[in-house]
Amino acid sequence: MTPPVPVLVDCDTGVDDAMALLYLLARDDIDVVGITTVFGNNTAAQCAHNTLRVLELVGRRDIPVAVGAERPLVGEVTYLATHVHGNDGLGDSGLPMEVSTAVSDLSAVELIDRLSFEHAGRLRILAVAPLTNIARALETIPDLTDRIVDIVIMGGAADVAGNQSPAAEANIIHDPEAAQLVISAAWPTTLVPLDVTMVEVLTERHRSMLIAADTPVSRFVAATTDFYFERYGMDSYGVRCSPCHDAVAAAVLTGEVVPSVFPVIDVQVDCTDGPGRGATICDTRGRYRGFPSMPEGNCRVALVTDGTFPDLLIAALGA
């Protein structure tokens, strides 16, 4: 049997970040060796604390959690998504605020340095938040791209609208300069954009199954999604439901979700101050020819999935 694959998760925990973490932690083939946090859904410090709360829930106090950037490479934070993720950033689900562990003494970049050295040539990164930590790590660790197998990013919008602006998705518009740096770096990059995450939707049926399963994890996810359904679902879909953005990216990383349209294409991030700031400009012009090989492509982009992942997700979470 092959040993589990070491994965570092960079996140802004977050309702859907928590789902992604719990999904990965439930798998035998994945070893979450460290978690770094960044501003986005909440402050990096609060997101780290929330991560510890999630790890506590599943008894994984051994995984180091390091606090990263509180602001983007350029400019200031303009927005934290507390209206979607609740005041505590975890859907006000009632998960205890007290934890018995502390965050790492290392910074996020230092933890990335250490883990990428220890697991050089084997480590994969799942990045489901603004890409500031990863960009800082690229600037700080000259051979980082050589140490890492690949990076899977939840973010962007290829052939659909954004969410935080008409053109841009939240993770990317929080730090477009970082995203451009990470996507154009010399490592295999996979983008899991709104094109697919918005069609992988948790519904009341899934919530009922989570409630019925009645495990600590399923109860927690049912509670967080209750909040998320009300805020996210009503705003975006007009009914109680929710996407599970970050968990979809985790499942693309594990290979449990294999997008049916998944070309390697050129992606550029709009770093202007115009109306397109933060857009991931994906060259999907090959779509009418079935996406022929594009040698200059810098990113594999998930463009179509079948919407069945939420069933797999709740099974992994105990329902």
Added chain:
Amino acid sequence: MTPPVPVLVDCDTGVDDAMALLYLLARDDIDVVGITTVFGNNTAAQCAHNTLRVLELVGRRDIPVAVGAERPLVGEVTYLATHVHGNDGLGDSGLPMEVSTAVSDLSAVELIDRLSFEHAGRLRILAVAPLTNIARALETIPDLTDRIVDIVIMGGAADVAGNQSPAAEANIIHDPEAAQLVISAAWPTTLVPLDVTMVEVLTERHRSMLIAADTPVSRFVAATTDFYFERYGMDSYGVRCSPCHDAVAAAVLTGEVVPSVFPVIDVQVDCTDGPGRGATICDTRGRYRGFPSMPEGNCRVALVTDGTFPDLLIAALGA
């Protein structure tokens, strides 16, 4: 019986512009009262000459044709689409180069002024080229928006890639500043973007029917599409075929094509110098809720059509 609706066509004739003109000229319910030309597929002067050639073919020497802008509001012309439309701009179809009529003594803006005055409150505009003439007319004629019923534009890309760049469609990127001015002007605007024009595809079946019909018009269109199939079809679709961009917009104007998804939404043109320059940033975030009413919307955008227009088009062209 209601009198035919006066329509001014602003174009850069062009293979698909010619189809749009012939389609409109074949209809009893439309009165093409004037045509203005602009740089794009070729120079404005060559496009005007090509327009006269098309009008000659159907014996409509009475329609005034005025030459407009040879350059965008900002910057210079970087590109003429002669590789797609042939050296003569009409698919090198063998249509006689000699015409018995001359272009109007009026400039494009002067003709727009005269016709919008004569047909005030009734005139509609079909704009299937860079929007420089229309923008110049808006700048020159203060009450133009009051005189015009509406404007239907072939251009842009909402939730698909562009064609001239990954983000931008050719008509818009030729003059983004003009497009922004026209789309945000105080008149009803309809955008017919690549989202729908790229799925309304003429095939060899249509060409065979045009050849079999054996009229002057059907022979001409069959000849121009032969060239267009080879250049456009092979490049974009990998098979001999072609979209009929401008004719789709003409059919949206007449109402023969009614897009099944056709919301009024906010559209902004990217006028930066970044990678998104010329993109039409369409706020399609309402798609997951069936596009609820957006009072701040400035443009009706055709997002879905059923691909059956080419059958109607060739019928209108005699096949």
